[in-house]
Structures are given as C-alpha cells and as structure tokens.
Amino acid sequence: MTKLSQLLLQVAQAPLRQEILQSRSLRKTQLFSVWTFLKPDVNLQNVMKKSINTMELLAKAISPKNNQTQTEPKSTLLKHKKTSLIVFDLDGVLLDEYLPELAKLVNKEREVDDITQQGIRQEIDWKEGLRKRITLLKGLPIEDAKKIAESMEYHDGVKETLRQLKQYGHKLAVISGGFDVFEERLRRELKIDFIITNKFIVEHGQINGVKIIVDEHKEKNLKKIQNILKSDLDYVIFVGDGTNDIGIIKSADYAIGLNPQDEIKPFINREVKNISEIVTIIKNIESKK
Numbered sequence: 001m002t003k004l005s006q007l008l009l010q011v012a013q014a015p016l017r018q019e020i021l022q023s024r025s026l027r028k029t030q031l032f033s034v035w036t037f038l039k040p041d042v043n044l045q046n047v048m049k050k051s052i053n054t055m056e057l058l059a060k061a062i063s064p065k066n067n068q069t070q071t072e073p074k075s076t077l078l079k080h081k082k083t084s085l086i087v088f089d090l091d092g093v094l095l096d097e098y099l100p101e102l103a104k105l106v107n108k109e110r111e112v113d114d115i116t117q118q119g120i121r122q123e124i125d126w127k128e129g130l131r132k133r134i135t136l137l138k139g140l141p142i143e144d145a146k147k148i149a150e151s152m153e154y155h156d157g158v159k160e161t162l163r164q165l166k167q168y169g170h171k172l173a174v175i176s177g178g179f180d181v182f183e184e185r186l187r188r189e190l191k192i193d194f195i196i197t198n199k200f201i202v203e204h205g206q207i208n209g210v211k212i213i214v215d216e217h218k219e220k221n222l223k224k225i226q227n228i229l230k231s232d233l234d235y236v237i238f239v240g241d242g243t244n245d246i247g248i249i250k251s252a253d254y255a256i257g258l259n260p261q262d263e264i265k266p267f268i269n270r271e272v273k274n275i276s277e278i279v280t281i282i283k284n285i286e287s288k289k
Contacts, residue, residue, distance in 0.1 A: 101148050236252045
C-alpha cells in the first residue's frame with residue numbers, strides 16, 4: 001500500500017469519518033493537508049476529485065452497514081419475475097384458413113368447405129371432419145403444400161403485435177389444428193416459443209393422411225406447455241376464433257376472440273377486430289395484477 005493510500009485510509013477510519021463524508025469542505029481540508037505533506041509542488045485541483053472519490057470508497061468499504069449488506073444471501077437481493085403465456089390459434093387468427101388454399105390445387109374447394117361448415121355447426125366430430133378433408137387432398141405433393149404455407153400472408157398487424165409481446169417479455173405459443181409445414185416459418189419470422197400442430201402423413205412425397213396431435217381439446221396441449229414452464233408461469237391468455245377453441249378458452253385465465261364465430265362468443269372475455277388490439281388489453285390485465 002502506498003503512503004498516500006495509508007494516509008487516506010487513516011482519514012476514512014478516523015472518528016471524524018462521518019463528518020468527513022458529510023462535509024465536502026472538510027474533506028477538501030483533510031486532503032489538502034495530506035497532499036501538502038506529500039507533494040507540495042503538485043496542483044491540488046488536478047487530483048482533488050479523484051482523491052475525494054477514493055476516500056469515499058474506502059470509508060464505504062469499511063462501513064459496518066455496508067459489510068452487513070454484502071453478507072446478505074443473494075436470494076434476498078433478487079426478485080424472481082414470472083412470465084405470461086400468450087397462446088394463438090393459427091388458421092383464421094395469424095393468417096387465413098390453410099386447407100381451402102390446398103383444396104384449390106385439387107379442385108375440391110366446395111367439398112372441403114362443406115365439411116368445414118358441418119364442423120362449425122358441430123354436426124360432425126372434429127377429428128372425423130379433419131380426416132375427411134385430408135382424404136380429399138390425398139396425392140397432393142407435399143412440396144406444393146409447403147410452398148403454399150410459405151406464401152400465405154399474415155393478417156394485418158400480426159408481425160408488429162407479436163414483436164411487441166416478445167419485447168415485453170411474454171412467452172408465445174401456437175396451438176393449432178393446422179399443420180407442421182408452418183412450424184419453421186413461425187419460429188423464424190414470429191419467434192414463437194412453443195408450436196403444437198397436426199402433421200401430414202407423407203408417402204412417396206405426397207400427402208396420404210394426417211397424424212392428429214391437436215383436436216378440439218386444445219387444453220390438453222396447453223397443459224404440456226404449462227408443465228414445462230411450471231412455477232415460472234404467471235397466467236395464460238388465449239387468442240382464437242373457432243368452435244374447436246372452446247376447451248382451451250375455458251382453461252385459459254383470459255380469452256380473446258379475434259372476429260370469433262358466434263358459437264364461441266359466450267365463452268370469451270373480449271372480442272377484437274384486429275390482432276393489434278390485444279396489446280392494450282394485455283397491458284390492462286397486467287396493470288390490475
């Protein structure tokens with residue numbers, strides 16, 4: 001330790017330490033004496049600020065109060081922040097319905113739509129309706145299906161809205177009766193954290209069926225994500241539009257219908273016309289927690 005450092009430490013440890021720290025003029029007086037003794041030919045103004053800061057740091061380091069703070073467990077100094085999960089349907093919410101676009105490629109638009117409407121009216125089991133529609137698409141090259149998935153445009157406001165939600169620290173998920181051909185794109189462009197969809201069964205490069213992972217009981221898929229996040233999860237908000245969303249709507253803490261079908265309106269908390277509206281809604285929810 002240099003002679004200057006020893007003298008500064010003596011000043012900081014002196015009985016007048018508190019008075020020294022409280023009075024800038026007194027600090028200057030003490031330091032002036034030190035520097036006059038050591039370096040009578042040195043300009044005090046060039047070193048005063050640095051010297052004062054050094055003395056304050058020394059005094060703070062030996063303070064009993066500071067020592068007590070340093071020995072406190074880290075867990076008492078950090079507050080754990082939980083996260084929220086925003087879950088989206090895909091078809092009809094983030095972009096238009098996908099299967100009708102595929103149906104155009106095989107000239108089965110009317111037949112596919114008829115089955116879809118039966119499902120909306122709950123005249124047919126959802127799984128059965130999906131299998132019937134995929135049967136109509138059998139033989140379609142999977143590469144054509146992928147090209148359609150890549151070319152479909154997001155609804156107005158989707159990219160900006162999800163970007164904002166990510167910035168605010170929310171986890172994002174897609175749970176959809178749609179298909180895995182969108183998965184890579186959703187992760188790349190929208191930064192989705194969790195994606196659960198159905199999968200095309202492909203044989204010889206052509207669609208030959210569907211492996212159903214997501215049906216009308218989307219709440220089962222939600223439970224898998226909740227189990228991953230566990231205690232880190234604060235609450236769940238779901239954004240959907242169709243009758244196959246009713247189960248997950250009931251399981252979520254808050255449900256938003258984006259241009260929803262009439263059948264689900266009794267079950268949702270809010271109805272919006274544009275996805276960008278959900279940012280304000282979510283902010284309001286957080287402000288009340």
